Amino acid sequence: MVTLVNLRAYWRFLVVVRQFFPLIVAYTRDRRKYVLFGGSRRVDTETRIERAEILLDSLLTLGPTFIKLGQLLSTRPDILPAEYIDVLSSLQDDVPPAPWEESRQVLEAELGPVDDAFEDFDRDPISGASLGQVYTARYDDEPVAVKVRRPGIEDLVEADLRVVRWSLPLIRRFIGQGRAFSLENLADEFAKTIRQEMDYSREKRILEEIKANFADSPEIRIPRPIDARSGPRVLTMEYLPGTKINDVETLDEKGIDRTQLATTLQRVYLQMIVDDGVFHADPHPGNLAVTDDGEVIFYDFGMSGRVEPFIQEKIIDFYVAVANQNIDAILDTLIEMGTLSPEADRQVMGDVMELAIADARGEDIEQYRVQQIIEQVESTIYEFPLRLPQDLALVLRVATVVEGVCVTLDPDFDFISVATDYLEEEGYYEETARQLIQKGGKQVQETSRALFEVPPKLNRALDRVENENLAVNVRLEDENDVLDRLARRIVYGLFVAVGALSTAILYAFEGASVVPAAVAAVLTLPALVALYRSFRRKKGIRAKPQFTRQSMRERRGRK
Numbered sequence: 001m002v003t004l005v006n007l008r009a010y011w012r013f014l015v016v017v018r019q020f021f022p023l024i025v026a027y028t029r030d031r032r033k034y035v036l037f038g039g040s041r042r043v044d045t046e047t048r049i050e051r052a053e054i055l056l057d058s059l060l061t062l063g064p065t066f067i068k069l070g071q072l073l074s075t076r077p078d079i080l081p082a083e084y085i086d087v088l089s090s091l092q093d094d095v096p097p098a099p100w101e102e103s104r105q106v107l108e109a110e111l112g113p114v115d116d117a118f119e120d121f122d123r124d125p126i127s128g129a130s131l132g133q134v135y136t137a138r139y140d141d142e143p144v145a146v147k148v149r150r151p152g153i154e155d156l157v158e159a160d161l162r163v164v165r166w167s168l169p170l171i172r173r174f175i176g177q178g179r180a181f182s183l184e185n186l187a188d189e190f191a192k193t194i195r196q197e198m199d200y201s202r203e204k205r206i207l208e209e210i211k212a213n214f215a216d217s218p219e220i221r222i223p224r225p226i227d228a229r230s231g232p233r234v235l236t237m238e239y240l241p242g243t244k245i246n247d248v249e250t251l252d253e254k255g256i257d258r259t260q261l262a263t264t265l266q267r268v269y270l271q272m273i274v275d276d277g278v279f280h281a282d283p284h285p286g287n288l289a290v291t292d293d294g295e296v297i298f299y300d301f302g303m304s305g306r307v308e309p310f311i312q313e314k315i316i317d318f319y320v321a322v323a324n325q326n327i328d329a330i331l332d333t334l335i336e337m338g339t340l341s342p343e344a345d346r347q348v349m350g351d352v353m354e355l356a357i358a359d360a361r362g363e364d365i366e367q368y369r370v371q372q373i374i375e376q377v378e379s380t381i382y383e384f385p386l387r388l389p390q391d392l393a394l395v396l397r398v399a400t401v402v403e404g405v406c407v408t409l410d411p412d413f414d415f416i417s418v419a420t421d422y423l424e425e426e427g428y429y430e431e432t433a434r435q436l437i438q439k440g441g442k443q444v445q446e447t448s449r450a451l452f453e454v455p456p457k458l459n460r461a462l463d464r465v466e467n468e469n470l471a472v473n474v475r476l477e478d479e480n481d482v483l484d485r486l487a488r489r490i491v492y493g494l495f496v497a498v499g500a501l502s503t504a505i506l507y508a509f510e511g512a513s514v515v516p517a518a519v520a521a522v523l524t525l526p527a528l529v530a531l532y533r534s535f536r537r538k539k540g541i542r543a544k545p546q547f548t549r550q551s552m553r554e555r556r557g558r559k
Helices: 004-031 045-062 064-073 082-088 100-111 153-172 177-198 200-213 248-253 258-276 309-323 327-337 346-360 367-378 390-409 415-425 428-466 482-509 515-535 548-558
Strands: 132-139 142-149 234-238 278-280 288-290 296-298 304-306
Touching: 004 045, 004 153, 045 064, 045 082, 064 082, 064 153, 064 177, 100 142, 100 234, 153 177, 177 200, 177 390, 200 234, 200 258, 200 278, 200 304, 248 258, 248 390, 258 278, 258 296, 258 309, 258 390, 258 415, 278 390, 304 390, 309 327, 309 390, 309 415, 309 428, 327 346, 346 415, 482 515
Parallel strands: none
Antiparallel strands: 132 142, 142 234, 278 304, 288 296
């Protein structure tokens, strides 16, 4: 049965394909110069920026769902190149508000007549976003903020989510295996988060949980929800005005310590992710403000996430390894979390991590060193080694956006020092050391047991060898299909050899006509092409290390 949502999805699919078709063709020609055949082309930075701007315009044209998708893509360096990340980072969730009459219908369906539900209600919204908009009102003689879901947004989002899902098989044909893995996770994550963001009852529960976790923290403010005036499509909460956190001039005028603000912000998110396991996942400057007393105000808990205990433990291990500048431990932790391919070049990734640590500490990095690492990465052909499992995608988004806010507040902010101090104060260093001692003790026990168990087993094996009664089972691991490629090359080579020999014989003995020889040559050509293609090196995606602070300085220089 074809529903209205399906019909809308079919139409939207055609609209989306039409909008993205030029980019698809351009990207296809990068891999095959003439779409179906030909060599690849090298795309320069200017071309990528131009295409990223086209993508940005397309996302804005397609509306609310794709604006949200673009924002999520702007934090995914495992999917898009650095130039796309830079351009999409400017994508703001700021769209014209819906007409008051449409919002009124949503309000009254949830709470009854507006004038009965509130003592006063300002019909002009103070902010408009793709999924909802916020009004100010008065309830119980107190100022409140009323968040109302955009009318009709549910059907549009569901149709667009189907379009995204239908588009995946097509998109996977034009990208590498590593990025396809991350793209699949992105689609699942996006569908989950956007549906959660539209459920204001869930947002209220998350808001109350996080507010309770920080009940004893005087340096932050989280609005109190009003139960009696909230529902699945309407959320009423305490109104907390403040100065936007990236308005550094006003903050300086009020004498607020910006370095302390950045420290507070990072420590708050460390507690959310490492300790509490539930976090506010949209910390862009529009959702953060500062009171005159220097307290950080958090708005909009629609985008939020939870961290599993295993991931929390690995994040702690990662921070401890970074603090100790133990590159091997950093790479091991990333592999255990599933964010780094075990097949990645450890030497190359280690050099990238060293630069990333220096950048996080606010150190000045010599440009020649950056260029040296970039050349080293680009000279290593591999599929993009970073993966983002679904559980970690929102964590990365938070880390990226928080870093941008902190660097805006203090360009020399030292993330590693703040994280190290936090881990020491919370006792994580001692816990990590204790776990290492326990693991060491288990290894000693296993080694001692092996000293007693191995000699008898070895003696039995030698007896079987002596009696010629030893069978050895050999299993070849061929994850990269090396044997398969070798077999195909042998077969193609035989065909080419037979074809070439046949062509030569026919040409020599059929001197009166070259047609038989030409036919034999044509029949041999497909095998020759296949043999040639099998020997071509499969090119991965040229990865380029991205250093947030370095990139910000470069962008400021261009401006």
